[in-house]
Amino acid sequence: xxxxxxxxxxxxxxxxxxxxxxxxxxxxxxxxxxxxxxxxxxxxxxxxxxxxxxxxxxxxxxxxxxxxxxxxxxxxx
Numbered sequence: 638x639x640x641x642x643x644x645x646x647x648x649x650x651x652x653x654x655x656x657x658x659x660x661x662x663x664x665x666x667x668x669x670x671x672x673x674x675x676x677x678x679x680x681x682x683x684x685x686x687x688x689x690x691x692x693x694x695x696x697x698x699x700x701x702x703x704x705x706x707x708x709x710x711x712x713x714x
Contacts, residue, residue: 647699655692659685 641649662685669677 644699644702647695651695652692652699655688655695659688659692662688 662681666678666681666685669675669681
């Protein structure tokens with residue numbers, strides 16, 4: 638079985654993990670609100686924002702790498 642593409646690994650190991658964490662954090666914020674634990678919601682939302690920001694940074698890095706590969710391919714032709 639061939640090794641997975643490095644970008645597939647980055648997407649799986651980093652981006653999807655961050656998005657999964659963000660989903661859990663959003664559910665936690667919702668549940669805290671329903672339980673009347675309003676004082677804990679802002680911290681949970683801050684963690685959610687941080688996870689999403691990290692995912693955006695990682696996706697921008699992947700896009701940058703793809704542009705670099707495309708540029709290198711076009712200069713070889």
